[in-house]
Amino acid sequence: MGIATTSVGDQDAGGRGDNAGVEPTSDLPAGGSRTGLGRTRRAAIIGAIGGYALLAALCRPLTGSALVAVLVAGTPLFWFGVRNRPRFARPVGARSAAVWLGVGGVTAACELGLWLGPNDRTHPTLSTLADPALSTYPGRVLGYLLWVSVGAWLVSR
Amino acid sequence: MTPRTAIVAGFAAILALAIATELLARRPGSSFRPLGVTLAAALRTRGGRIAVFGAWLWLGWHFLAR
Numbered sequence A: 001m002g003i004a005t006t007s008v009g010d011q012d013a014g015g016r017g018d019n020a021g022v023e024p025t026s027d028l029p030a031g032g033s034r035t036g037l038g039r040t041r042r043a044a045i046i047g048a049i050g051g052y053a054l055l056a057a058l059c060r061p062l063t064g065s066a067l068v069a070v071l072v073a074g075t076p077l078f079w080f081g082v083r084n085r086p087r088f089a090r091p092v093g094a095r096s097a098a099v100w101l102g103v104g105g106v107t108a109a110c111e112l113g114l115w116l117g118p119n120d121r122t123h124p125t126l127s128t129l130a131d132p133a134l135s136t137y138p139g140r141v142l143g144y145l146l147w148v149s150v151g152a153w154l155v156s157r
Numbered sequence B: 001m002t003p004r005t006a007i008v009a010g011f012a013a014i015l016a017l018a019i020a021t022e023l024l025a026r027r028p029g030s031s032f033r034p035l036g037v038t039l040a041a042a043l044r045t046r047g048g049r050i051a052v053f054g055a056w057l058w059l060g061w062h063f064l065a066r
Helices: A036-056 A064-083 A094-116 A126-134 A137-155 B003-025 B035-042 B046-065
Strands: none
Touching (some): A036 A064, A036 A137, A064 A137, A064 B046, A094 A126, A094 B003, A094 B035, A126 A137, A126 B046, A137 B046, B003 B035, B035 B046
16 A cells, blocks of 8 residues: 555665655565556455445444444454564654554543543533534445554554 | 533644644654554554554444444
């Protein structure tokens, strides 16, 4: 996923360059262009994600079918993600971990505090604030697209 | 200011903080890395993978199904 901009000569022994956030070219041929098989696979994955989102969004929130829709995609991606070590990950310093754990921790504390506490119209959680958007079909399509795309991106690391 | 307004403002501030942090991380010479790179690094250990994918699965359930 994404555009690789480093040449083969820029890569280190692990097949990765120094350019943070830019994907390595280890899955590309020496010429730098994607193979037909790679493009087909990429198109199939995008099509599957889109098709899943269109179907899953038919399930309204707070229903058993919505839970099934989340688990249908979530369980296999969780399974593959936990089983496989990432191919494209380099270590980062403790400072990076601390900064992002801080941001995530503050967000999680606010959300969980409100969710386990009052969680009414006066004290809404993020998910309560998102409910008006997620109560519409286009909003749910967007929500499922975003969620499953993040999962697919994580598995592809 | 009502509690609802304060809470919405708080979440907006957290979002702004996250965006600012990401932009700072992408600057040359930054002492910390962008979120995507940090998340990918967290996947290097089994515990990290369970935490990251568990959080992702919980978010899907929390926003889309619960």
